[in-house]
Amino acid sequence: MADYKEFLEGLDREAYHEGEFQWKEDGYTVTRTNHWSPPGCHNSCGVLLYTKDDKLERVEGDPLSPFVNGRLCVRCLTLDEATNNPTRIKYPMKRVGERGENKWERISWDEAFDTLEKKIREVWDEYGGNSILLIHGTGRNTGPMTYFGNCALKTPNIATYGFTGFACYLPRLFGSFAPIGDYHIVDASEGSESRYANPEFEPPGVIVVWGNEPLKSNADGYMGHWLVQCVQMGSKIISIDPQLTWWGARAEHFLQIRPGTDAALACAWLNVIINEELYDKDFVDCWCTGFEALAQAMQEYTPSWAEEVTGIPADDIIASARLYATTKPAAIQWGLAMDQQLSAMSLNLACCDLMAITGNLDVPGGNILIRNAYNATNLPLTEPVIPKEWREKKLTMKYTFGDDCEEFTTHAASDAVLKAMECDEPYPIRMCWIETSNTIANPAMDAPRVYEAMKRVPFVVNADPFITPISVACADMLLPVSMSPERNSCRTWWTPVRSISKACSFYEAKSDEEIMLDMGRRLNPEYFPWKDDIEMMDWLLTDCSLPDPDLFKEKSTNLSLESAKVNVTQFKLKHHELAERGGYAYDEWNSVYRKHEKGMCRPDGSIGFATLSGRVELVPAVYPIWGLNPTPYHIEPPESPLSTPELMKEYPLVLTTGARSWEFFHSENRQIPTMREMHGEPLVTINPKTAKHYGIGEGDYVWIENDHGRFRQKAKLSPVVNEQTISAEHGWWFPESDAEEPSLFGTFTANPNNCTKAFETGPSGVGTSIKCMICKIYPYKEGDVLPGEQVIKRGGFIKYTPGEGYPDYDEYKQNGYCYF
């Protein structure tokens, strides 16, 4: 659809009920709203929900919503199969058998809330709120989870637990705030309502697709197919990926990088662009600091050095760097892989430096600065509400690594939590509240170890639409959670602000917001004054003031908290008003280019960026305070052809994990018949030559093993990976298989997190190496012990000391650390 205007002109607006929020059509009630998971993703696309008798019957994309103009991925197109799935949890339930037996008894919401309130108050009295851990998943309204944790449970310990090294998004967020003072995304015209027809917009001349497959992941509030429209409008492609994708097959340069070495490539690009003077001198002079220091530090990172590290020929590094630097505008579409390497904070800084020195920040078709429309918050950060004594016990990285860096996140550090769970240090975790996280099937690195640790927690409540492996393994109570079409909520992340309207219901399921409100009313009523979820959303959209602002006066060193304090929402529409005007509202801030020239970035209205110095800090002042080197660098993965050449004899292949597929969002959607029709089993992609060498055929079950554990997937032979690299999927469990132990829905069978390691992070506890491991592969034989059996019945794969990381490999083997 290279011609967007033609598309708009061809639309029959009446047929799609322009201006209506709800209408009748062929016996259905149709609701115009936005989707947010579960199940789904980060995006919140405009949808038309067709319901009959309070049941979702079908879903269509809304062509009148500028966010996607009707296009939907298969996850929303099968929303009816998820919403009406017979295996959903219908009522609150309490455990009646032992943990692991999957025996439950229906209880009322009153009984559930009474029990929970009693348990929480007991923990408060005996151990303090800090002994409660709130675990949440990703996507949808995870922002309010902070409010829930801080204000209702009174705990500072909120985490995507199991996720070592904050290795998703946070490194990119902070790696961008530090040099630029704002976050940035690729300009595909999404800032303004007129989209591709905005006369100021031009598509990127070249898009660097780096460390993600945006078409399948639709991650971080970004619709990947926007970029395909840009390509239709003329954008060229540079693809940086260990795997060939749609992008690589159409790219000017497909740089098939060795996993975990992206920072080396970024440093070499900086080297070329600086030394060949391809940078934008005016922009650097006017708007940047630290150029000299950056230029000096990059001298050692020559293209030939980077060739050795990344496996990309030096000539390709040079040519691609030239193309990026000399094409105007140019944009870098970065993704999750940036965060899942030890050099995460360096790599993200390097990318921002590249965007800045080439003059591509906040220009049409470049990387535009982005904020939540109308400054609407996801929810104010409320840590000061927690009693000081409990707040100060937050499980930060200091507890694990003793680093003296300043804390810069709002969440607890996963490894510090693991230590507390394993050895009650510095205090025990007495209760877990798991709000829709399929912990051991998905986010938890070192899944077998996290599983063992979770079993030590005396009381676990799990709110989820489905009974999942973690429910069976350790939950004592289950709460049924609503699917997206059953919720009144809103979406304030980036732009536009969107409403989410309830169109149907399912037995006694409640939304996260409703659960939070009901529980909050009991535990801290002053902070939960709303009569229902809609009033709560009205407050979130238009107000966000708190009953006791004095609590927030004390200055904190936590940047997130400080910036949240000065944030005032300018949005004026209530939830129903927003729904009735079409469900979305664009703002001015995000639709303007070159905001730094217009005094739009800094709180005092002066020109410049929102950093301390007002300029792009190519060498950010705050990095050393966070314990980080302020110029880009490369750290080898802990186990790799360069860091452990000896070990490569035993584990000769590089293992990358977590590539996305069309059908699934992390561990979601495994119960959806259409998804499993298209994608029935977990697939490990192996180059045909490699497969032949190891005697593996298409569709064979294969073991993937490292020095830590093993897992089994089905072989997919394809030249998209090179001969030294294999790529395994994540998030698999098998809702169709046995729930009870040792099966746990087969959650350990295909789980790459049998092989990932806790306590292995980059500097200051940020970044991990889960996308850049090493392994060997061999065919599965009938009768081989399955990982569930190994983990649950046979003591796991390896020995470890509670609360500690792993010794080096030799010691590990000599001391008989491995059981398998």
Add this chain to the structure above:
Amino acid sequence: MKGILINSEFCTGCHSCEVACKKELGLVKGEFGIKLTETGPWKYDSGNQAGNWEWTWAPVLTKACDMCEERVARGKMPMCVQHCQAWCMYHGEVEDLVKKMDGKSRWILLTR
């Protein structure tokens, strides 16, 4: 005559057309009104593309496709076209669609 025009240059193989159509026609497992084909991936060792990769997707209509007659009569797009994520599908009168075929990319015209 109505038809569906595909610009297979940009089709990403996202399966949205397949699933949207299954929902419209109420087709069970294994049955489709439109089905995706995949060509590649391979790297050319020979010819004018030597050194380049090939990986092309394109959907094919089955006997079950009724061109979404009912939807179209009401002014709506066919389900597959409406949901095509890559925006590489066009629906309309064949003579209009043919005019889009500009000789610059790989177009496929589907009719029934």
